[in-house]
Amino acid sequence: MAIRDDFEIVASQVRTAVQRFALGLLMIAAFGAMLLGKADTVLVEHARVLALDLASPVLEAIARPVAAANRVIADLKEFASLREENARLREENVRLLAWQTAARRLENENERMRGLANFREGPEASFITARIVGDSVSAYVRGALLNVGRKAGVASGQAVVTGEGLAGRIAEVGENSARVLFVTDVNSRLPVLIERTRERAILAGDNSPKLRLSLLQSVAGVQRGDRIVTSGHGGSFPVGIPVGEVVETGEGSSVRVRPFADFSRLEFVRVVDYGVTGLVGGSGPAAPAAPPAGVRIR
Amino acid sequence: MRADGLLAMLDRWGRYALPGAVLLFFVLLTLAPLRAPYLSGALPLLPALVVFQFSLATPERLPGPLLLVMGILLDLLLGGPGAPVGVSALGFVLIRAAVVNNRRYLVGVPFLFQWFGFCLLALGFVALVWFFTAFWTWTAIDPLPALMQNAVVIVIYPLLAPLLARVRARDPLNVPDASRGTARPGETTS
Numbered sequence: 392m393a394i395r396d397d398f399e400i401v402a403s404q405v406r407t408a409v410q411r412f413a414l415g416l417l418m419i420a421a422f423g424a425m426l427l428g429k430a431d432t433v434l435v436e437h438a439r440v441l442a443l444d445l446a447s448p449v450l451e452a453i454a455r456p457v458a459a460a461n462r463v464i465a466d467l468k469e470f471a472s473l474r475e476e477n478a479r480l481r482e483e484n485v486r487l488l489a490w491q492t493a494a495r496r497l498e499n500e501n502e503r504m505r506g507l508a509n510f511r512e513g514p515e516a517s518f519i520t521a522r523i524v525g526d527s528v529s530a531y532v533r534g535a536l537l538n539v540g541r542k543a544g545v546a547s548g549q550a551v552v553t554g555e556g557l558a559g560r561i562a563e564v565g566e567n568s569a570r571v572l573f574v575t576d577v578n579s580r581l582p583v584l585i586e587r588t589r590e591r592a593i594l595a596g597d598n599s600p601k602l603r604l605s606l607l608q609s610v611a612g613v614q615r616g617d618r619i620v621t622s623g624h625g626g627s628f629p630v631g632i633p634v635g636e637v638v639e640t641g642e643g644s645s646v647r648v649r650p651f652a653d654f655s656r657l658e659f660v661r662v663v664d665y666g667v668t669g670l671v672g673g674s675g676p677a678a679p680a681a682p683p684a685g686v687r688i689r
Numbered sequence: 690m691r692a693d694g695l696l697a698m699l700d701r702w703g704r705y706a707l708p709g710a711v712l713l714f715f716v717l718l719t720l721a722p723l724r725a726p727y728l729s730g731a732l733p734l735l736p737a738l739v740v741f742q743f744s745l746a747t748p749e750r751l752p753g754p755l756l757l758v759m760g761i762l763l764d765l766l767l768g769g770p771g772a773p774v775g776v777s778a779l780g781f782v783l784i785r786a787a788v789v790n791n792r793r794y795l796v797g798v799p800f801l802f803q804w805f806g807f808c809l810l811a812l813g814f815v816a817l818v819w820f821f822t823a824f825w826t827w828t829a830i831d832p833l834p835a836l837m838q839n840a841v842v843i844v845i846y847p848l849l850a851p852l853l854a855r856v857r858a859r860d861p862l863n864v865p866d867a868s869r870g871t872a873r874p875g876e877t878t879s
Contacts, residue, residue, distance in 0.1 A: 417753040418782060420778075421760070421778040422775070424778060425774060425779075425821070438765055439765045442766050443766070449717055453718070453721045457723060525720035525721065526720060526722040527720060529719075529730070529732075530837075532768055563768070577828065598830075
């Protein structure tokens, strides 16, 4: 009996102590979570993927009506400028038809040249179309969540493109969800080519709408309006996906690039599955064996 | 009688689960692809608003461990390579503690006082998250988007707070005059 009373007294004392230091304990727990995340990045990665997979069905349910509402608003806006839009499109159509003729001619020519030179094409890319179910946009991150994952063949490091150009790359993959890191994110570094001069550079994001071109050989060679395309270096991206165009060639060696993809109205994107051979660079006979699934390309 | 008991029990459970459910909803809403120019940037701060608002009236229904879990979930979902997981949890816990310890200035006082209190706490929350994210990733992060976020959520507060006050079981603004400014945790009538 006495033991039981003692136990109850101790228990109540513990309870009071816990209540008194509740704030301290909670703060320590939060700090602990932060430290754990820093120490064991793989664990956090797994937790992120799990959270993503659990949240994505709910998000998909939210995303559809929101997308529908957005579309109605966009339709109404377009309705107001229908006449101007039509005139603009007609003009653009004429210009594009001229380009189409040129492109057909060049394609035929290319084909013949390749035949003559016995050129071997790179691996064929296939596409996985995905719906954007969540925005992962805050003051610190620029990204989005997709409703496709490992089951559909999505893997880390794959390129994500829109109709206009490159949007970003896959950063995390769950079973049925994936997170895209946009090219505008501060963590995004992309090997690119300047289309006109074929000069290599690195395109870096800094969370602002415009990208920064760095590691150029010479700033002087870059002109406003130059198109920037992916260079394919690093192997996980196809060559020649348009990324953006140079809009600022200021002094102080800062070249700013406007991405072609319109991140404010993304709804569907395509994930470029470039095949595993793309990851190890080249498909020659000496290429090492395919890496196991889940190899990260950073 | 039995049906009444069951209903009462459901009612009680509903009341207890409501703040947590609303918080979870806003944590998930953070990721909703709203394409409103300023609003979508400020969405990650709305859970903090919910924590503040419910801590005013019913802090016992948002226990610390729940805030911890919600904060960690928010950080996991928001993502960002290398971003600290748990910083929102720390912020939520601190907001709750700050509100509970300063009830006398925040509960049963004119709305402007509450708003001002929220401004201070939201600024503290944004500063905390910004500092830890910059420190953790060891990069100089432009504080301007974070401050913009803060400004938007402060403007949103008067729109959202009355709604949440309706959702919540007890409204601190209904506290009788006699006990205004002196209400203690969980107390709404003198």
